[in-house]
Structures are given as C-alpha cells and as structure tokens.
Amino acid sequence: MALMITDDCINCDVCEPECPNDAISMGLEIYEIDPNKCTECVGHFEEPQCQLLCPVACIPFNPAWRESEDELRAKYERLEAAKAA
Template sequence: MALIINEECINCDVCEPECPNGAISQGEDIYIINPELCTECVGHHDLPQCMEVCPVDCIDKDPKHVEDKESLYQKYLKLIG
C-alpha cells in the first residue's frame, strides 16, 4: 500500500530527502506522495523512512492504493531495473 500525507503536514521538508524512490514532492499546499513510486521503502529499509522522520505524524497508509509487501517489492524491482 502506498503512503499518503494528510492535511496535518507542516511543510517541514524532512520527508522529501529521506525517500529513496523520489516519491515525495511539494504539492500545491502540502507535500504529496506519488503512489506509482512509493514502495513504503520495501527493498531499501525495514520501515518507511518518511514516517520515521515526520515530526507531526501526518503520513498514513493510502486506502486507495492497497498493496501487499510482495507487490511493493515487485514495484521496487521495476523502479531499480
């Protein structure tokens, strides 16, 4: 499942450089996560790095993009391929 940043985002800029897939970018009002690039850090780290560094805990699982760990790993393989 890809992740999503909710409206509690304070635009602190700490999540964007932590994403190994470049899935996080500045949106119109808050940071956004591209679900096509988000693997929840599967293939890179044990835990999603954006969630680890977020000071306001505004990153959640995106119910619109449900994926299991194997699907996330396959996406990771395509991204690095």
Template structure:
C-alpha cells in the same frame, strides 16, 4: 499500499522529501504529497517507511488503503 500525507497536518518542513528512496515525495501547493505509483513503503530499502519515521507530526504519513500493497518484483 502506498503511503499518503495528510495535507492538513503537513507543516511543509520538507524532512520527508530527501529521505524517500524512490523520489516519490514532492511539494505541491505548499504541502508535500506522495506519488502512489512510486511509493513502495520503503520495502527493499528500509524496515519502515522513512517519511513516517522523520515526520515531526505524528500520523501525518499514513497508509493509503485505496492502492494495492506494493509487491517486490520477482
């Protein structure tokens, strides 16, 4: 599953954008969004999603259940 940013909670602080190892986070219309096609939940890079770790607003970066879980390529 990819992560998503709840736009109504995003403060546009931009803390998450440089932390993403997959360059999946961009600014759009004043808030940040995660491209689900690029998001790997930081699997293979970190023990936990870095966007959620650095976000100053709790529960703003959350799992998007509408996308299948990321699979590490064999």
C-alpha cells in the same frame, strides 16, 4: 499499500530528501506522495523513513492504494531497473 500525506503536513521538508524512490514532492500546498513510486521503503529499509521522521505523524497508509508485500517488492524492482536503464 502506498503512503499518503495528510493536511496536517507542516511542510517541514524532512520527508522529501529521505525517500529512496523520489516519491515525495511538493504539491500545491503540502507535500504529496506519488503512489506509483512509493514502496513503503520495501527494498531499501525495514520501515518507511518518511513515517519515522515526520514530526507531526501525518503520513498514514493510503487506504485507496492497497498493495501486498510482493507487489511492493515488484514495484521496487521495476523502479530500480528503470534507474539503471
């Protein structure tokens, strides 16, 4: 499943540059994660980098966006193919 950023976000700017899929961007008030781009870092890292670095632990899994490991891997492959095109 994709990740999400909660209202506890303090806009510290740590997560955005660490996302290998450019899934994190500034929203109206706090950072947001585009679930269409979030692979939980599958294909890049063993763990989601944004979760590891977040100083306030405000990046849980998004229960509304459930995906299997295979689905995340397929999304990663699609995103990489689009970058290469």
